[in-house]
Amino acid sequence: xxEIIIYGTVNSVIFALIALGFTLVYGxxxxxxxxxxxxxxxxxxxxxxxxxxxKLNYLISIVLSLIIASVLGLIIYRFVLIRLRGIPTSEIxxxxxxxxxxxxxxxxxxxxxxxxxxxxxYMLNPFIEGKIKIAGIFIDYQRxxxxxxxxxxxxxxxxxxxxxxxxxxMRAIAQDEQAAMMLGINSDRMATIVLSIGSALSGLAAVIxxxxxxxxxxxxxxxxxxxxxxCIIGGLxxxxxxxxxxxxxxxxxxxxxxxxxxMWESVVLVGTIIVILLFRxxxxxxxxxxxxxxx
Amino acid sequence: MERKRSKRKERLDRSIKVRTEGLYALSSWxxxxxxxxPRAFLISILLILPLILPLYWKRVLCASGIYALLxxxxxxxxxxxxxxxxxxxFFIGCGGYISGLLNHYLHWHPFLCIPIGTIGGAIxxxxxxxxSLRLRGIYFAxxxxxxxxxxxxxxxxxxxxxxxxxxxxxxxxxxxWFEQYIILGxxxxxxxxxxxxxxxxxxxxxxxxKDNDQAVRASGINITEYKIKAVLIASTIGCFGGACITHLYxxxxxxxxxxxxxxxxxxxxxxxxxxxxxxxxxxxxxLTPLSEILRGFGQLRVVIYCLILIAFIVYxxxxxxxxxxxxxxxxxxxxEV
Amino acid sequence: MExxxxxxxxxxxxxxxxxxxxxxxxxxxxxxxxxxxxxxxxGSGKTTLVNLITGFLRPDSGKINFKxxxxxxxxxxxxxxxxxxxxxxxxRPYHSLSAYKNLIIPLNAPRVRESRSGKFGDTDxxxxxILEELGFExxxxxxxxxxxxxxLGYLKRLELGRCLALKPELIICDEIFSGxxxxxxxxxxxxxxxxxxxxLTLIMIEHRLRELFRLADRVCVLNFGKLIAEGDPQRxxxxxxxxxxxxxxxxxxxxxxx
Numbered sequence: 084x085x086e087i088i089i090y091g092t093v094n095s096v097i098f099a100l101i102a103l104g105f106t107l108v109y110g111x112x113x114x115x116x117x118x119x120x121x122x123x124x125x126x127x128x129x130x131x132x133x134x135x136x137x138k139l140n141y142l143i144s145i146v147l148s149l150i151i152a153s154v155l156g157l158i159i160y161r162f163v164l165i166r167l168r169g170i171p172t173s174e175i176x177x178x179x180x181x182x183x184x185x186x187x188x189x190x191x192x193x194x195x196x197x198x199x200x201x202x203x204x205y206m207l208n209p210f211i212e213g214k215i216k217i218a219g220i221f222i223d224y225q226r227x228x229x230x231x232x233x234x235x236x237x238x239x240x241x242x243x244x245x246x247x248x249x250x251x252x253m254r255a256i257a258q259d260e261q262a263a264m265m266l267g268i269n270s271d272r273m274a275t276i277v278l279s280i281g282s283a284l285s286g287l288a289a290v291i292x293x294x295x296x297x298x299x300x301x302x303x304x305x306x307x308x309x310x311x312x313x314c315i316i317g318g319l320x321x322x323x324x325x326x327x328x329x330x331x332x333x334x335x336x337x338x339x340x341x342x343x344x345x346m347w348e349s350v351v352l353v354g355t356i357i358v359i360l361l362f363r364x365x366x367x368x369x370x371x372x373x374x375x376x377x378x
Numbered sequence: 379m380e381r382k383r384s385k386r387k388e389r390l391d392r393s394i395k396v397r398t399e400g401l402y403a404l405s406s407w408x409x410x411x412x413x414x415x416p417r418a419f420l421i422s423i424l425l426i427l428p429l430i431l432p433l434y435w436k437r438v439l440c441a442s443g444i445y446a447l448l449x450x451x452x453x454x455x456x457x458x459x460x461x462x463x464x465x466x467x468f469f470i471g472c473g474g475y476i477s478g479l480l481n482h483y484l485h486w487h488p489f490l491c492i493p494i495g496t497i498g499g500a501i502x503x504x505x506x507x508x509x510s511l512r513l514r515g516i517y518f519a520x521x522x523x524x525x526x527x528x529x530x531x532x533x534x535x536x537x538x539x540x541x542x543x544x545x546x547x548x549x550x551x552x553x554x555w556f557e558q559y560i561i562l563g564x565x566x567x568x569x570x571x572x573x574x575x576x577x578x579x580x581x582x583x584x585x586x587x588k589d590n591d592q593a594v595r596a597s598g599i600n601i602t603e604y605k606i607k608a609v610l611i612a613s614t615i616g617c618f619g620g621a622c623i624t625h626l627y628x629x630x631x632x633x634x635x636x637x638x639x640x641x642x643x644x645x646x647x648x649x650x651x652x653x654x655x656x657x658x659x660x661x662x663x664x665l666t667p668l669s670e671i672l673r674g675f676g677q678l679r680v681v682i683y684c685l686i687l688i689a690f691i692v693y694x695x696x697x698x699x700x701x702x703x704x705x706x707x708x709x710x711x712x713x714e715v
Numbered sequence: 716m717e718x719x720x721x722x723x724x725x726x727x728x729x730x731x732x733x734x735x736x737x738x739x740x741x742x743x744x745x746x747x748x749x750x751x752x753x754x755x756x757x758g759s760g761k762t763t764l765v766n767l768i769t770g771f772l773r774p775d776s777g778k779i780n781f782k783x784x785x786x787x788x789x790x791x792x793x794x795x796x797x798x799x800x801x802x803x804x805x806x807r808p809y810h811s812l813s814a815y816k817n818l819i820i821p822l823n824a825p826r827v828r829e830s831r832s833g834k835f836g837d838t839d840x841x842x843x844x845i846l847e848e849l850g851f852e853x854x855x856x857x858x859x860x861x862x863x864x865x866x867l868g869y870l871k872r873l874e875l876g877r878c879l880a881l882k883p884e885l886i887i888c889d890e891i892f893s894g895x896x897x898x899x900x901x902x903x904x905x906x907x908x909x910x911x912x913x914x915l916t917l918i919m920i921e922h923r924l925r926e927l928f929r930l931a932d933r934v935c936v937l938n939f940g941k942l943i944a945e946g947d948p949q950r951x952x953x954x955x956x957x958x959x960x961x962x963x964x965x966x967x968x969x970x971x972x973x
Contacts, residue, residue: 582819598821
């Protein structure tokens with residue numbers, strides 16, 4: 084029982100970390116960033132390269148890859164998405180294509196000495212090795228760090244969006260874009276900023292979570308799907324909803340694993356999504372009723 | 379004070395286009411030829427190619443046909459209904475799996491399996507998409523993206539339907555001519571049927587849904603019902619392709635849900651010209667051989683499709699077909715302002 | 716008598732968005748064949764009320780009856796199929812289609828198809844006839860023009876045509892006179908009068924009071940989501956509460972030197 088609680092919490096926080104970046108970007112700029120998963124993997128890979136090939140300090144590598152991730156987010160917005168603002172079809176396709184370029188690019192082999200990204204050799208080291216015993220269960224420090232990081236991150240985000248000018252502007256745009264623009268908030272600039280922050284969050288999630296396992300390119304798709312699933316269940320654009328949904332999914336999956344076996348995880352996820360779409364379409368805490376009934 | 383003379387590009391319909399509007403198209407051979415030529419050209423090329431190409435390229439032709447089917451479905455859904463389908467692979471997988479499983483477990487002949495696979499696959503995939511159709515287009519995009527991947531996870535995790543290895547030794551098509559002409563024929567029939575459909579009443583309703591769905595609702599139309607019909611149509615086309623693939627190679631497996639089937643049609647559509655229905659077909663017939671040629675580069679192929687995709691979508695969103703149509707129907711000249 | 720029956724009844728309807736009460740406890744009724752005007756300053760909840768009646772929004776509380784049937788919270792297309800239609804304030808025709816093709820969409824609604832049973836393929840002709848009645852000159856090929864290229868007067872009439880195609884019993888016109896020039900309005904008013912004579916019931920949401928009062932039998936006034944006055948147009952104008960809503964309190968008028 085305690086096992087379910089602890090691992091369920093860890094699982095939920097993982098989902099929350101992954102999804103927050105995506106839901107932040109969508110909530111503020113209405114742009115679905117389908118390159119979210121790719122940036123996740125890219126950040127992990129960059130950190131690995133810095134640490135192993137360039138022999139840099141672990142912390143510095145992390146910071147560097149986060150910076151590169153946010154710059155990448157900025158570039159994606161500035162050069163590709165900005166021309167497509169307002170055309171959801173093209174936005175989705177374009178960001179998806181960028182994501183694919185990154186992911187499949189990382190999978191290539193044998194081009195210019197770049198051996199590509201296949202195999203179980205790519206691992207990031209956990210921050211602190213070792214386990215600790217809580218309530219009779221062994222749990223690694225890394226997982227505890229995940230929980231801690233999650234709480235810290237949510238706290239920082241809350242402070243940021245409630246007390247800094249940029250953060251408040253973001254909330255303004257998320258609630259009502261036209262009104263915010265009338266108050267002088269530059270929607271494009273906000274979108275650029277939020278896309279970089281979202282990408283940085285994705286990278287942050289990567290460096291915290293990836294030490295649990297290895298880095299593979301497939302994880303990119305999985306991450307994107309999980310982020311999307313959390314957003315649908317929690318409500319696209321709702322930050323509280325994303326957190327709530329992460330816990331719902333996280334615990335649901337762990338409980339189903341305990342009861343039925345690990346194989347049924349995906350089925351549970353798909354089932355939850357379908358149930359939500361049928362009975363509460365805009366998500367658990369979705370404020371976007373407009374997606375159903377638009378005036 | 380002298381006014382600065384600046385020039386402006388002006389586009390006018392060619393006189394022959396104006397002369398061919400409506401009934402006047404029948405007035406002379408020249409005009410009829412103007413209208414018929416592009417279509418006849420397309421049909422004849424597609425029908426002749428199987429006769430002249432060597433075996434390897436015949437397979438590529440079939441693959442192009444299947445991608446063309448998917449691209450048609452994608453273009454129809456995204457430009458005429460407003461639903462972006464990021465998961466064409468789901469249709470291929472559904473159609474392919476149903477057809478193949480029928481063949482494997484019940485030993486039915488492909489002639490029976492393919493139609494049942496098509497229709498059964500269409501019904502199942504439409505049912506899965508129904509929950510997302512009550513909501514805005516982006517939900518459909520997300521769900522359609524997720525489902526091919528989910529299907530793969532579930533098949534692997536539960537080890538059903540052949541699991542990771544798939545099922546082989548299925549019946550293949552009786553005759554190589556048959557397999558090509560059925561796919562190319564299917565592509566052509568779908569193309570012309572869709573072109574006709576979008577101008578019929580039901581097509582107009584779907585275009586209205588894309589343009590302004592609230593007005594359509596206020597006009598007494600249940601938009602969910604029509605969206606379901608549209609997805610049914612597109613999925614029939616896609617599942618047909620999937621059923622054909624299974625019997626082309628005699629094998630079914632999780633690669634039927636591969637990302638390739640989702641992306642290449644999108645790239646073909648964007649490149650060929652969104653909304654033209656012909657453009658995606660042409661795009662598919664260009665990109666598929668290209669991808670064959672690039673096979674040696676491995677994953678670089680996908681990178682290249684995506685680069686082409688982005689280049690077109692950002693810089694030339696009208697696509698090839700619209701550009702060609704414009705050139706064919708209109709001429710430009712500089713005019714002094 | 717059949718004609719005096721109440722066709723629409725709104726009882727105690729309220730709707731809030733977050734903390735904002737857009738519509739608060741509004742009740743009104745409408746008799747068949749009447750023209751009811753709904754006026755009020757901007758932001759008073761008029762369009763929200765229309766959205767509540769036509770099913771685009773679900774009321775938080777209250778009931779709405781149309782022809783004796785409860786339509787509270789039903790979906791818009793079902794309500795339209797019962798004969799209650801509306802125009803949209805912000806005009807967005809299907810710009811890629813020609814004008815008459817815009818009407819083919821409502822002509823495919825179940826309500827129309829049932830009455831047309833058996834006759835296929837003549838939706839085009841019906842559409843063009845409707846447009847001609849509305850004043851789209853067939854000889855000048857106006858109905859065939861792409862809807863996106865038509866001037867506003869035609870677009871407003873196209874909206875009306877979209878409603879008429881459904882053979883409605885009640886039309887809610889949301890600011891149909893807005894943005895039109897005087898000449899366009901003078902062609903529109905006889906049209907609406909003719910519709911009323913033919914038995915149609917109308918609700919008109921308007922800012923242009925002079926034109927409205929030519930048509931309206933009764934007027935309701937909304938302010939901040941509440942119904943503050945109702946009755947004969949001339950009397951309502953004189954009502955001090957209505958004056959306060961539009962012009963501000965008496966005190967303030969004196970301050971500005973009126």
